[in-house]
Structure formats: structure tokens, C-alpha cells
Amino acid sequence: MNSTSSNSTLDRDAVAQALSVIVDTCERASQGDLEARVVGLPDHPELVRLGHAINHLLDVSDAYVRESAAAMAECAQGRFHRPILLRGLPGSYRDAALTINQAALRMKEDTERIRKFEIERAQVADRVQNTTQSVSTSAQTLDQTALQILGNAEQTKTLSDTVAASATATASNVSAVAAACEELTASTSEISRQTTQSADLTAAAVKQSHEAADSVRALGQAARKIETVVGLIHKIAGQTKLLALNATLEAARAGDAGRGFAVVANEVKVLSQETAAATDSISDQVNSMRQATSSVASAIDGVSAAIGKINDNAGIISASLEEQVVATTEIAKRVSEASATASQISETIVTVAQAASGTEAASIQLKQASAALFEQAGLLSQEVEHLNTSRN
Amino acid sequence: MNPTKAPLTGREITFGEDEIIVSKTDLRGVITYANDVFERVSGYAESELIGKPHNLIRHPEMPACVFRLLWDTLKQEKEIFAYVLNRARNGDEYWVFAHVTPSFDLDGNVVGYHSNRRVPYPDALAKVKTLYVQLLGIERRERDRAAGIAACMAHLQTQLTAAGMDYSEFVFSLSEHTSLGAVA
Structure with missing residues (x-):
């Protein structure tokens, strides 16, 4: 069907064949087969122009269809970098391409907004999930x-009961000790008083014994004086005897005249x-007395x-007693x-026991609250989980 | 394939911003259709294009890894965009922003490939030229073609990872005119 003729006249068969090719191409294109083109027309100016015009129409339509399909295919994949190329698309094709590009741009912006929102939502969900977990923990x-x-409150209650009992026992013990002390103080005072009295009596006895000793000493001195006097008498008696002897001798010389005198002298001698002898006896008596006095003195x-x-x-004893009293x-x-401290402990421990009861009640409430909190956190976690699952 | 290829002229030609160079190939990359803009810019007649491999217009200053990436992507039945330098029949060169897609029949089977090429945006082209010089340097340091391609692919992947983009995002990020909000 390819003609080598370059002149403008063709035979009817060649024209019919060329027209058949053109019609065939147009029919294929109208069926949506944009691969169809007019190829291999005879080298006749009018036919070639016709072929080019039909091919140009098909090329532009083909380009528009390929461009718009490819651009939309990318958009369908969530990719928005590929616009319909405007070059080579005239008139309505271009207007349609511009409209599609604008729509794609809007889709791109919306998609970016949705992605951003999704990311924010995911972040919020993650934060909520984290917080929930932390709340749960x-x-x-x-x-x-x-x-x-x-546990501590119960233990405190038990301990405070024990302490209260101990404090009561202590208070009672302390009272007993206090009473004993008072008695001790009283008896100590009595002993002290009696000791003082006894000391006074002793002092009086000492004084009297001193006086007795003095008297005995005075007696001794008197005995010595007596002894002196006795000695003097004894000496006088000796001298008197000597005188009597001499007188006797003188009287003898005097004979009868001295007979009377001799008698007297003899009498004096006897006296x-x-x-x-009497002084000797006195002296013995005095000696005995002195010995007795001496014994008395040492006894005193x-x-x-x-x-x-x-x-x-x-x-x-008195000093010890005073110390004991102090x-x-x-x-x-x-x-x-x-005693005062024990009473105070008793009062305080009652307050502690009350506080422990309060703490016990509060901790039971706390336990209930934390259980509820845990349950709520679990529900919240499930909600967020659900939110995250539904997102994907 | 074409023994009549003219030497490179280093002259850059272009085409209208409202035009698209269109071609279709079979699964092997043999041209089954080329539009009139293709014919005009490349300088080949329809009859010279149909049945020829598409690398007819390949320019030697294009890193091979770009085509490797292109075919790898098409094999996954995905579209690909690439800035490509082409050579015309007369040795002139022209940059295009190529969009290549698999063509499906009505039953959904891949029956060939379709390419729409537009005039590239200058802001993107400046970056692409710098990148391609880098890639060509890497490619030519390696001892053979396969090693060169592998090294370039690795380099490209490193750049993409650093930028946090895939290739498609990268190629659209090169020009302000290829964003969703662009109106020209």
C-alpha cells in the first residue's frame, strides 16, 4: 500500500486503500484503542495532511489520557509529585489538565493535613497511653x-494498747513506791529525832563522868595533902619521942626531983x-584510899x-540519817x-490509739480508691488501644 | 543500522513549546509510529523511521545508565520521565523531556512503548547537564560498559537517598514548572 509516486494524482484503488486505513484508524480510536495511528499513506500531499491531522488529534488525546491516568495513579498511591504536564496540551485538554492538577494539589494539602493530624493523634494517644500506664503503676x-x-496502723494500735497497759501498771507501781517513800521519810525522821535525843543524853553522861573524874582527882589531891599532914605528924611524933627520951634521961639525972617528970616524959613517949602508930595506920588508910581513888578514876x-x-x-548515825532523809x-x-510522766504517757497513748484507728480507716479508703484508679486506668488504656487499632 | 549517519555538528536545535514529539515502538524498541514533529526535528522521513530501532537518534554524550534505568522501569510496566539529548540525522542535537510509557491493549497486555517528548524547562536542563557530565565521567572511568553503568546507577542511587526521593520525585523536582501548582 506504500506508493512510491510523488505526484498528486492517485488511482482510485490507492485512494480507496488510504481512506480504508484512515477509517480503520478512526474506528479503532473511537473504540478507545489509542494505539491506532495512520501509518504508511501514499505520498500525496492532501492524504499526508489528513493523516497528520488525524494522528495529531490522536497524539494529543493519547497524551492527555496517559498524563491524566498516570498523574491520578500516583495520587491514588498518596504521591503528589507528578502533575499533568501542560506542554503540548492545547485548549480544553489544557484546561482539564489544569483543573485536575488543582484538584490533585488540594488532595495533596488534605493528605498532608490528615497525615499531620494522624501523627498528632498518634502522639496524643501515645502520651495518653504512657500517662495511663504511669497512673496504673x-x-x-x-x-x-x-x-x-x-498494717502499720494495726501494729500501732496493738502497741499502743500494750503501752497503755504498761503505763497504767507503771503509774500504780509508782504510787506504791511513793507511799513507801513517804513511810521511809517518816520513820527516818523518827530515828533522827531519837538519835538526837540519845546524843543529848550521851553528852550529859559524858559531862557527869567528867565531873566525877574531877571529884576523884580532887579526892586524890586531898589524900596527898592528908599524907603530907600525916608525915608531918609522924615527924612530930618522932621528934616528940626523942624529946621524951631525952626528958627521961634528964629526969633520971635529976633523981627523985625528976621522978614526976620522968613519968610525964614516959607518958609523952608512949603518946x-x-x-x-596512928599516923602509920592513917598512912595505910590513905594509901588504900588513894589506890581506890585511882581505880575509880581509871574506871571513870x-x-x-x-x-x-x-x-x-x-x-x-545522825549524819547518815540526814543524808538518808535528803x-x-x-x-x-x-x-x-x-508518776506525772506515766500519767502523761497514759493520756498520750490514748490519742495515739485514736490516731491509729483514724489512719486505719483512711488507709482502707485509700486502698479502695487506688483499686478504682487502677481499674479506670485499665479501661482508659483499653480505650486508647482501641483508638490506635481503629486508626490502623 | 544506519550507515549514513552524519558527524556531530555540536549545533543545538529545538522545537515548539506547544509541540510534542511522539513515537511508538514494539516491545523490542523498533519504531512503529513517529509523528510529523519527530520527522521534522530528527530530519528523518516516516519511511526511514518505521521498522528502525529507536536508538537511531541516540546521542553519544548520553550516559548509558539513563537508558538502563528507562528500560528497567518500563519492564516493571511503569512510566518514566528523562531528560534526553538526541541527535538529528544531520548531526545536530536537541534536548527533550521524554515521557515513556508502556502501551496496553484492551486486555491489559503490554504491546509496545509510547514516547511523548517535550521541550525541556531551562531550570531543569541546567541541573541535568551537570549531572550527566558527572555520570559520563564515572562511566568512562570504568573498564567496560557494564561496570560503567553499574557505577553510575550506584552514584545516582546515592544522590537519591541523600535527597530522600525516588527517581520519579527527583525528576519532577528539577523544575518549578513540573510541580502541581505550575500553570505553564
């Missing part, structure tokens, strides 16, 4: 803490001898020393303070 911790507090001294010792001991008073004071 906190609720569990809270539950454990409440349990622990409950002096008796005196001497022994008594006096014993009394002195008693007096000393009484003083030590100590007892101090003990009484302390016991009184202890």
Missing part, C-alpha cells in the same frame, strides 16, 4: 502503700609512940571513853515526777 504502688499503712576514864565513842557513833526526799520527788 502509681495506683498499684498506692495500693501497696495503703496496705503497708494499714608519941601511939601517934606514930573508861566509862568516859566508851561514852565518847557512843557519842561519836551517834554523830555518824536521798529519800529526792527519791520521793523523782517518783512524783515519774
Whole structure:
């Protein structure tokens, strides 16, 4: 069908064949087969123009269809980089292409907005999920803490009961001790008073024994004076005897004239001898007396020393007693303070027991609240999970 | 294939911004249709194009990896855009923004390939020229064609990864005129 003729006249068969090719092409194109083109027409100017015109129409239609289909295919994939190329598309084709490009641009913007929104929603969901998890964890911790507090409160209650009982017992013990102290103080005072009295008596005895000793000493001195006098008498008696002897001798010389005198002198001699004997007796008596006095003096001294010792001991006892009184008073004071403290503990522990009861009640409520919180967090988590699942 | 190829002139020619160079090939890349703009710009008559391989108009200063990428993409039944330098019959050269797509029959089978080529946008072309010089340099450093293509593909992939784009996004990002909001 390809003609080598270049002149403008063709035979009827060639024209008919060319027209057949053109008609065939047009029919295929009208059936939607845009592959159809007019190819291999004879080299006749009018036919070639006709062929080109038909092919141009098909090329533009083909280009528009390929462009719009490809651009929309990309949009359908969520990709918006590929517009319909406007070059080579005239008139209505171009207008339609512009409209499609604008629509695609709008789709691109909407898609970007939706993506951004989806990302934000996912982020919000993640944050909510994280928060929920954290709340859930906190609720569990809270539950454990409440349990622990409950345990502590119960223990506190038990302990405070024990302490209250102990405090009561202590108060009663302290009272007994205080009473004992008071009695001790009273008896100590009595002993102190009696000791003082005893000391006074001892002091009087000492004084009297001293006086007795003095008297005995005076007696001794008197005995010595007597002894002196006795000695003097004895000496006088000796001299008198000597004188009597001499007188006797003189009287003898005088004979009868001195007979009378001799008698007297003899008498004097006898008297002096008796005196001497008497003084000897006195002297013996005085000696005995002196010995007795001396014994009495040493006995008195022994008594006096014993009394002195008693007096000393009484003083030590008295000082000890005073210290004991001070100590007892101090003990009484302390016991009184202890009693006050025990009472205070008793009062305080009641308050503690009440507080523990309060804590127990509060921790039970806390435990219920944390369980509810945990459950709510679980529900919230499920909601968010559902939200995330429905997103994908 | 064509022993009458003229030497390169280094002269750049172009075509109308409202025009499209259109061609169709079979599955092997043999031309089955070329429109009048193709004929005019390339300088070949219809009868010289039909039945010829499409690389008839391939320019030697095009990195081979671009065509490898093109065929790999088409094999996946996907469209591909590429800035391509072509040579005319007389040795002149012309840049196009090529859009190549598989053609399907009414049953959905791939029956061939279709190419629409438009005048490239200058802002994109400047970037593409720089990239292609880089790719040609890499390609020519390698000891053979296969190694050169592999090295260029790796380089391109590295650039795309760095930019966080796939090739399609990259090629549309090259010009402000190939964005959704463009009106010209």
C-alpha cells in the first residue's frame, strides 16, 4: 500500500486503500484503542495532511489520557509529585489538565493535613497511653502503700494498747513506791529525832563522868595533902619521942626531983609512940584510899571513853540519817515526777490509739480508691488501644 | 543500522513549546509510529523511521545508565520521565523531556512503548547537564560498559537517598514548572 509516486494524482484503488486505513484508524480510536495511528499513506500531499491531522488529534488525546491516568495513579498511591504536564496540551485538554492538577494539589494539602493530624493523634494517644500506664503503676504502688499503712496502723494500735497497759501498771507501781517513800521519810525522821535525843543524853553522861573524874582527882589531891599532914605528924611524933627520951634521961639525972617528970616524959613517949602508930595506920588508910581513888578514876576514864565513842557513833548515825532523809526526799520527788510522766504517757497513748484507728480507716479508703484508679486506668488504656487499632 | 549517519555538528536545535514529539515502538524498541514533529526535528522521513530501532537518534554524550534505568522501569510496566539529548540525522542535537510509557491493549497486555517528548524547562536542563557530565565521567572511568553503568546507577542511587526521593520525585523536582501548582 506504500506508493512510491510523488505526484498528486492517485488511482482510485490507492485512494480507496488510504481512506480504508484512515477509517480503520478512526474506528479503532473511537473504540478507545489509542494505539491506532495512520501509518504508511501514499505520498500525496492532501492524504499526508489528513493523516497528520488525524494522528495529531490522536497524539494529543493519547497524551492527555496517559498524563491524566498516570498523574491520578500516583495520587491514588498518596504521591503528589507528578502533575499533568501542560506542554503540548492545547485548549480544553489544557484546561482539564489544569483543573485536575488543582484538584490533585488540594488532595495533596488534605493528605498532608490528615497525615499531620494522624501523627498528632498518634502522639496524643501515645502520651495518653504512657500517662495511663504511669497512673496504673502509681495506683498499684498506692495500693501497696495503703496496705503497708494499714498494717502499720494495726501494729500501732496493738502497741499502743500494750503501752497503755504498761503505763497504767507503771503509774500504780509508782504510787506504791511513793507511799513507801513517804513511810521511809517518816520513820527516818523518827530515828533522827531519837538519835538526837540519845546524843543529848550521851553528852550529859559524858559531862557527869567528867565531873566525877574531877571529884576523884580532887579526892586524890586531898589524900596527898592528908599524907603530907600525916608525915608531918609522924615527924612530930618522932621528934616528940626523942624529946621524951631525952626528958627521961634528964629526969633520971635529976633523981627523985625528976621522978614526976620522968613519968610525964614516959607518958609523952608512949603518946608519941601511939601517934606514930596512928599516923602509920592513917598512912595505910590513905594509901588504900588513894589506890581506890585511882581505880575509880581509871574506871571513870573508861566509862568516859566508851561514852565518847557512843557519842561519836551517834554523830555518824545522825549524819547518815540526814543524808538518808535528803536521798529519800529526792527519791520521793523523782517518783512524783515519774508518776506525772506515766500519767502523761497514759493520756498520750490514748490519742495515739485514736490516731491509729483514724489512719486505719483512711488507709482502707485509700486502698479502695487506688483499686478504682487502677481499674479506670485499665479501661482508659483499653480505650486508647482501641483508638490506635481503629486508626490502623 | 544506519550507515549514513552524519558527524556531530555540536549545533543545538529545538522545537515548539506547544509541540510534542511522539513515537511508538514494539516491545523490542523498533519504531512503529513517529509523528510529523519527530520527522521534522530528527530530519528523518516516516519511511526511514518505521521498522528502525529507536536508538537511531541516540546521542553519544548520553550516559548509558539513563537508558538502563528507562528500560528497567518500563519492564516493571511503569512510566518514566528523562531528560534526553538526541541527535538529528544531520548531526545536530536537541534536548527533550521524554515521557515513556508502556502501551496496553484492551486486555491489559503490554504491546509496545509510547514516547511523548517535550521541550525541556531551562531550570531543569541546567541541573541535568551537570549531572550527566558527572555520570559520563564515572562511566568512562570504568573498564567496560557494564561496570560503567553499574557505577553510575550506584552514584545516582546515592544522590537519591541523600535527597530522600525516588527517581520519579527527583525528576519532577528539577523544575518549578513540573510541580502541581505550575500553570505553564
